């Protein structure tokens with residue numbers, strides 16, 4: 360294992376089995392991602408991008424091949440990886456603040472310091488005034504930012520973004536992409 364590698368994808372294939380038959384979503388894919396790199400997966404709809412991210416995140420087990428994160432084989436979800444889906448998956452019955460801290464709550468890491476960090480993220484992403492609102496009271500872009508905060512709150516070493524900003528307008532998308540680039544390089 361090369362110490363510079365953050366993610367190693369080795370000969371991964373993924374076949375979905377359904378009642379209609381088999382779909383080969385990924386065929387023998389190998390890819391190394393090094394620490395500090397920002398990598399974009401580009402391809403037409405249905406080419407297997409989300410499937411690959413779910414495999415790296417440990418949510419799906421590949422049909423063949425292996426994935427290593429920091430040299431350890433992925434065998435389930437881990438705190439090293441933050442995964443932001445295409446949809447925001449906010450809980451409608453929790454406020455924006457409560458949604459933002461849910462990962463910390465689940466991992467039993469909700470310290471005063473972390474609460475302050477979440478508050479600062481809410482301010483940075485323009486949601487400070489909306490933290491006691493419910494998701495249904497927010498626009499699509501605001502919801503997406505709340506989902507981003509929920510992911511960043513855990514300070515994941517590796518951030519997987521699955522077209523997470525598609526609901527944002529162009530201007531906000533640029534701002535948030537810049538913010539992420541900056542905070543990842545710190």
Ligand SMILES: Nc1ncnc2c1ncn2[C@@H]1O[C@H](COP(=O)(O)OP(=O)(O)OP(=O)(O)O)[C@@H](O)[C@H]1O
Pocket residue numbers: 375376377382383384402403404405406407408409410411
């Ligand atoms: N749970 C599933 N069961 C069966 N087939 C699936 C499942 N998830 C995805 N597929 C199929 O696997 C292929 C890859 O899907 P995937 O969602 O990974 O593509 P994608 O590149 O992320 O697409 P998009 O850009 O539209 O999000 C598609 O043909 C899709 O129909």
